[in-house]
Amino acid sequence: MNEQPHPKLDELIGRLPRAIAPARDLWPEVGARIALLRPRLRGWEFAVAAALAAVTVSAMFIGFSHDSQPRVAAPQWAYEQLDATYRPLRLASLERYRLSAAGLDPELRKTVEANLSIIDGALSEIRLALASRPSDAALGQMLQRTYEQELAIIEAVAPQTVAQDPTRYRGEL
DSSP: OOOOOOHHHHHHHHHSOSOOOOSSOOHHHHHHHHHHHSOOOOHHHHHHHHHHHHHHHHHHHHHHHTOOSOOOOOOHHHHHHHHHHHHHHHHHHHHHHHHHGGGSOHHHHHHHHHHHHHHHHHHHHHHHHHHHOTTOHHHHHHHHHHHHHHHHHHHHHSOOOOOOOTTSOOSOO
8 A cells, every 4th residue: 555645644743742741630549549459468368267277287286196096107207208308398488488578467477477386386296296106197197287288378478489481482472
């Protein structure tokens, strides 16, 4: 298609102002609407879930420690290996939480820290019980579940960020 220049149209366009300022400041309304669209962290829901997890771990520990069912023998090294596997993950997750804790709602942070303290106490009690009953398979399972619950709580408030691979195709051209 052969387009011919339109000098009159170009002249009219040239007379238009480069910018037109609004009659009033629009930013307060725009900022308020953006604030309404931001997802809110429902601290009370997380607090209830974390408290429930902590109570469950404590109840399981009490229930399993008084259970009179015979235990399946398991070598002590299996629990030590489990502990050695989770310990670096736990330390990295706790460090990630400490770095992001200042940005959390104070009530949520208080609840999370209380639950992490309960879980830490449960881990100590489970390890102590395993030292006296190393063949107790239920204690080994409890140790693993407690680690998993602690990692899940930390992941909920301080998710792990995944670095983008610049060599990976992301659908953009």
